[in-house]
Amino acid sequence: MRVVALQQGYHCNGVEGRSRGGAGAALGGASPMASCSGMCRAQVSLVSPLVSRRGSDWYGGELAQGRVGQLGSRGRSRGMGMPRAMLQWNRKPELxxxxxxxxxxxxxxxxxxxxxxxxxxxxxxxxxxxxxxxIDADVGLRNLDLLLGLENRVNYTAMEVLNGECRLDQALIRDKRWTNFELLCINKPRYKMPLGFGGKALTWLVDALKKRPEGQPHFILIDCPAGIDAGFITAITPAQEAILVTTPDITSLRDADRVTGLLECDGIKDIKMVVNRVRSDMIKGEDMMSVLDVQEMLGLPLLGVIPEDSEVIKSTNRGYPLVLKNPPTLAGLALEQMAWRLVEKDSMKAVMIEEAPPKRGFLQGLMGGK
Ligand SMILES: Nc1ncnc2c1ncn2[C@@H]1O[C@H](COP(=O)(O)OP(=O)(O)OP(=O)(O)O)[C@@H](O)[C@H]1O
Ligand SMILES: [Mg+2]
Structure with missing residues (x-):
């Protein structure tokens, strides 16, 4: 019942999925959108998402079965279910x-x-x-280089490029595992946001990347700092799309809602959300909001759901991205699925998964008992 209602709302609001539902009401804050663009946000009353979820409205069956997002994928694969998802392994995503x-x-x-x-x-x-x-735009507390294991190779940063002390290609660190991946850091670690570095400078860098003689990149990913101050404004300035990462807790959701409003004010219409650190056991126990709850509150299309996975922490500490791990982990598979959706501008639906029926015993099965 709840899913039907959500899906209807979702489709009504189109591919962008911008119902911007009850977040303002549910999260207990004045809607940033109301003052920014005048967009009306329906006052959906979500009393508490953790109440009223007995047994059915949890997310986790897919995660547990390692087919994150495939059943719920929208767009091309909508309505096709598993066969389409399986066919995906034989094709390349279309940009x-x-x-x-x-x-x-x-x-x-x-x-x-x-x-x-x-x-x-x-x-x-x-x-x-x-x-x-x-681009690691988290100037003061950069750590993208660490996660990628590239920290020892950062000799030049964007600041030296902007000061005319080196060329752009000298500041771009090419990954040895995948040479079509490059990292650009803005500044040396522990430096504060340099004076004069702002949205215009970042836009200049992005434009310079577009004009590179070896050809422009297909994707420029900007890792934004936390908060909504100058670093955030700088990071979002050149962007046309946003991925909003949230965890299923109320503080993260309130901040995500605020950020969504600011992104929309800045003219970024294409916003998709990622729900990270999802624990199906906690959702089942009604100790964590389900992905449906999160989607209902933020009203954004869902790019992906990443389960809580200790492998993420291990990979962070080793400087070896999780998706390169073989055999893949659940979180790694979820991230890979997200990459596909990002390429194809697709999104997924959080689906309601009923509790699995209790297993019948051998004798019960033979005798047709329930
Ligand atoms: N799905 C996950 N399962 C387990 N641990 C995770 C997961 N996702 C992230 N983490 C851990 O959470 C911590 C914070 O992650 P990360 O640095 O990516 O967050 P961030 O949003 O970039 O933080 P900041 O705002 O400080 O830049 C890291 O230690 C990371 O390993
Ligand atoms: Mg970070």
């Missing part, structure tokens, strides 16, 4: 939209997985043969 796609990965709240998402999405896209440049 939608104009090249280069400049995508900012943001969240509002810190520590929810922006850098993890940027590093892994970037690697997946490179593995799918797209040229990728990842």
């Amino acid at each position: 939608a939209g104009e090249v280069p796609r400049v995508v900012v990965i943001t969240s509002g709240k810190g520590g929810v997985g922006k850098t993890t998402t940027t590093a892994n999405l970037g690697m997946c896209l490179a593995r799918l043969n797209f040229k990728v440049v990842a």
